[in-house]
Amino acid sequence: MLYLFESTHIVILAEKFIRELNISYQIVPVPVYISSNCGMAIEISEGNELAKKIFEENNIKYTCF
Numbered sequence: 531m532l533y534l535f536e537s538t539h540i541v542i543l544a545e546k547f548i549r550e551l552n553i554s555y556q557i558v559p560v561p562v563y564i565s566s567n568c569g570m571a572i573e574i575s576e577g578n579e580l581a582k583k584i585f586e587e588n589n590i591k592y593t594c595f
Contacts, residue, residue: 532595533572533581540590541570547584553577553592564595 535541541557548555556573574581587593 531574532558532561532564533574533586534593534595535568535571537568538570541568541572542593543588544572547571547588547590548572548574548581550551551577551580551584553581557594562574563578569595570581 533542533544533593544558547580553574558571558573560569560571582594
């Protein structure tokens with residue numbers, strides 16, 4: 531699943547939380563067919579429910595693709 535955020539700052543903050551949970555992830559460029567204010571996204575293949583929960587608990591706004 532691909533997570534988009536409003537800014538690079540928020541990507542870095544989200545990365546901090548998922549790293550602490552030992553969730554496997556990659557920082558990737560936002561695909562050209564997706565419009566985003568930020569050019570970076572986080573891709574997670576496993577642990578999506580946990581990632582969503584921690585983002586919501588910390589008021590991190592995201593969009594999933």
